[in-house]
Amino acid sequence: MTENIALTHQKQRAFQPHKLSTPRDFVMPDVIINNKNGTPLVLEIGAGKGKHALSFVTQQPDKHLIAIERTRNKFEAFAKHAELQGASNLDAIHADAIAWIVHAIAPSSVAKIFILYPNPEQHNSNQQWLNMPFFEFLLSRLQVGGEIVLATNIETYMDNAERQATDVWALPNTRCSVPTDSERTHFEVKYLARGETCWELRMNKPEGYKTRVDEWKVNSKF
Ligand SMILES: C[S@@+](CC[C@H](N)C(=O)[O-])C[C@H]1O[C@@H](n2cnc3c(N)ncnc32)[C@H](O)[C@@H]1O
Structure with a gap:
């Protein structure tokens, strides 16, 4: 890990990707091994039964979506619909998104990341996505100009996310109601x-953004 670079963000606790083992039954998607056409790669974290993923890939055939869900019964419903739909620009992945992204996604390779209605984590706010050290890793995977879209119905979650996006992560962002x-x-x-009111926060990765894991790839040695 590079220790003496000037970081763009203010997060003190560093994420430690080398501590995460490879997810069970891990298979690298073809689009990552062989994306000759440079199709823009989009991630969805916590895709549930896949409603958003299935319509996104129909509406945006020029993009490839990797949608990750860790809860088995939700994933099975999603996978069944994905198989029926047969979209070639969708990978439905059953995994914990953190370990999976660490093992699959190269630096600066993702155009957009959706986190739609994450678990509220009201009793353990350390688990909210923008509070986690992992968020630094996620930013390192995003291309310059890439976007993270977060939606929630919990106003305090959105207030905190907006504050963290600005004060900790130094990301240009806009908030609106859905x-x-x-x-x-x-x-x-x-x-x-x-x-209920639902909120959305869009965050963009600016030019020159620096994290401690910009160079990290599977098998890299810190
Ligand atoms: C409240 S549900 C929302 C599902 C869907 N996005 C929607 O809006 O209908 C949150 C989902 O995120 C999934 N999830 C939470 N943490 C995850 C992780 N680390 N990796 C993959 N999925 C995760 C949960 O299993 C759950 O299905």
Whole structure:
């Protein structure tokens, strides 16, 4: 790990990717081994039953989506629909996204990352995505100009994420409320039907952004 570079962000605790072992049954997707056409790569973390993933790949055939879900029953529902749909620009992955991304995704290779309605983690806010050291790793995988889209119905989660994006991660960001007729995910549909406000934060990786894991690849030695 490079120790003496001027970091763009203020996060003190460093993520330690070398401590994560390879996910069980790990298979590297073809699009990562052989993306000759330079198709933009998009990630979705916590895809649930895949409602967003399945419509995204139809609406954006020029992009390749890797959608990751760790809960078995949700993933199985997602995988069944994905198989029926047969989209060639989708990989549905059953794994913990943290270990999987560490083992599969190269630095500066992702155009966009969706985190839609993550678990609220109200009793353990260290587990909220922008509070985690892993968020630095995620930023290292994003291309310059790439975007992270976070949505939640929990206003305090959004307030904290917005504050962390600006104060800790130094990311240009915009916050807005999700249109009341939006239907991207099952949770979004449920929350909006209950009359709740849903929030969205879009964060962009600026030119020259530096993390401690910019060079890290599987098998790199710190
Ligand atoms: C509240 S649900 C939202 C699902 C979907 N995005 C939606 O909006 O309908 C959050 C999902 O994230 C998944 N999840 C949480 N942490 C994860 C991780 N580290 N890797 C993969 N999936 C994760 C959970 O299993 C759960 O299905």
